[in-house]
Amino acid sequence: MLETVExxxxxxxxxxxxxxHGLGADGHDFAPIVPELVRPHWPAIRFVFPHAPKRPVSINGGMPMRAWYDIVSMDFRSRADTAGVAESVAQVEELIAREQERGIPLDxxxxxxxxxxxxxxxxxxLTRREPLAGLIALSTYLPEVDAAAxxxxxxxxxxxxxxxxxSGDPVIPLQIAEHSAQVLRQLGFALEWHRYPMAHQVCAEEIHALAEWLQLRFAHA
Structure with missing residues (x-):
């Protein structure tokens, strides 16, 4: 099981x-967001921030770093190594199962x-037969988007x-993310999309919008 910050x-x-977290970071990276995101009247939440394993990353000259998968190409259609993605998905499923064992239902x-x-x-x-309460995807894309269906x-x-x-993301171009969102909607996901005048980062307006979205999840539980 992956080591985590909680x-x-x-x-x-x-x-x-x-x-x-993102490439080269670790589980501590987003821990400071909790007090900015959480509202006083919300139910008690456990935030789990896992550390990705260290692995060689091809576009970084093969240097080992914390990564959820190897980046084998600059072409986003074949950017992520499929074995690494599958391995990380399995590790995330272990974390989900542990939360269930601790008494938190999937919903x-x-x-x-x-x-x-x-x-x-x-x-x-994409591969969960038993749905979670929601998916939050920031400054990212869907790997193998053409095979998503x-x-x-x-x-x-x-x-x-x-x-x-x-809108100014130099790491994952906006149109790549927009295409992923479009495909997810076509597949039938209820998707809320936001664009901000920023680079590859998170901004205060985004955190506020995410809090509003989470508020709806808690209200409908």
């Missing part, structure tokens, strides 16, 4: 958010990710999706 907003969590578990972590979030969501399993589209991206 934060709880209350003594007895009723919800879990598993949040995957109160949210999966979030930034950049590479968001790609794994979307890849995991073949990967999709029955029940997966019951998961609402929040996607946000920077």
């Amino acid at each position: 934060q709880q907003t209350g003594a007895v969590p009723e919800w879990s958010v598993i949040w995957l 109160r578990i949210l999966l979030a990710g930034f950049s590479q972590g968001g790609a794994i979030t979307l890849a995991t969501g 073949r990967q999709l399993v029955e029940g997966a589209t019951a998961q609402p999706v929040f996607m946000a991206h920077g």
Whole structure:
């Protein structure tokens, strides 16, 4: 099982958010977002921030770094190595199962990710027969987007999706993310899309919009 950083907003969590970091970062990267995101009246939440394994990354000269998969190409249609994506999806499923064992039902578990972590979030969501409470994909894209319809399993589209991206993102171009959002909508996902005048990052307006989206999830539980 992956090592994780955890934060709880209350003594007895009723919800879990598993949040995957980007390439070269670690589980500490998004932990500071919790006090900015959480609202006082929300139910108690356990935030789980796993560390990706260290692996050689081809576009980084083969240097090992924390990564959810190897980046083998600059072409987004074949950018992510499929074996690495599948391995990370399996590791995320282990974390989801652990939250269930700790008493959090699937319909109160949210999966979030930034950049590479968001790609794994979307890849995991496509293959879940038992839907989670929602998927949060920030500054990211859907790996193997052209094969998404073949990967999709029955029940997966019951998961609402929040996607946000920077219009000036130099790492993952806006049109790549927009295409992923379009495909997910065509597959049947209820997807909320946001675009911000920023680069490959997260902004305050985005955090506020995500909080509004999460508020709806908690209200409908």
